[in-house]
């Protein structure tokens with residue numbers, strides 16, 4: 001990340017990192033999405049009940 | 059259907075054929091099931107419905123914006139609020155849709171005859187992007203003006219500028235509020251019906267209820283693993 005520079009101007013704040021050119025807002029959204037995806041994979045689903053693992057209507 | 063219906067399998071009238079078609083769209087009891095296989099108890103499977111919910115908020119807030127008119131949100135704080143509701147529900151719509159896409163990609167959710175579900179998902183992704191782009195063109199501010207003048211050169215270069223003119227705000231607004239939402243809504247219904255039709259995809263190597271082979275895939279290389287499954 002030391003190559004990254006934050007450019008501030010009237011049009012908004014952007015990160016320039018090699019070929020990557022992204023606004024700070026968009027970068028935050030992308031990072032939040034990645035965090036949410038990671039949480040989705042590790043967080044247990046609430047309401048664990050010991051039931052037979054067969055769909056009743058299937 | 060059950061035995062009594064068999065007597066009329068000739069299907070002579072349009073009504074009969076349509077009824078049979080509707081009745082067979084999804085297996086019986088699968089239109090709105092209240093139980094699912096155990097592996098569906100995971101957050102990954104929630105993101106399709108989250109996308110759907112966000113889409114409904116997008117539609118409702120967009121409809122209220124339409125009532126207010128094309129520049130309402132520049133002059134009214136209520137309009138500005140509804141505009142923000144619209145923008146942020148779109149942000150959530152896209153974020154949850156892309157997380158849904160990632161989830162389905164990494165579980166290879168096109169397995170077991172679900173290819174068309176994936177393809178309708180791809181179409182939804184593209185149609186939603188088109189809807190968002192025409193939304194940016196409908197802001198009635200310098201941003202939309204700038205975007206349209208940038209976009210016109212690319213679109214003219216590929217030859218569609220004559221009938222899809224981004225410099226025409228009326229045309230872009232109608233694409234945004236009528237044509238594209240209709241397309242997205244229609245493909246969404248198709249997508250969800252396909253999911254109900256095939257059942258939720260089991261995790262890789264899991265056996266779905268009623269299946270004998272993991273993922274319904276007739277791949278003989280996995281046959282040796284079958285005995286280990288419940």
Ligand code: HEM
Nearest residue numbers: 103106107109110162167175176179180182183253258259
């Ligand atoms: C408007 C956007 C979308 C909506 C409302 C939507 C909705 C849904 C819903 C409610 C499900 C049920 C299972 C679940 O949620 O996990 C589903 C499944 C699925 N979606 Fe989407 N989806 C959208 C976009 C996409 C996209 C962009 C893709 C990928 C390109 C995709 C691929 C799939 C696949 C392959 C399944 C079937 C998986 C299974 O059977 O478990 N969807 N979708």
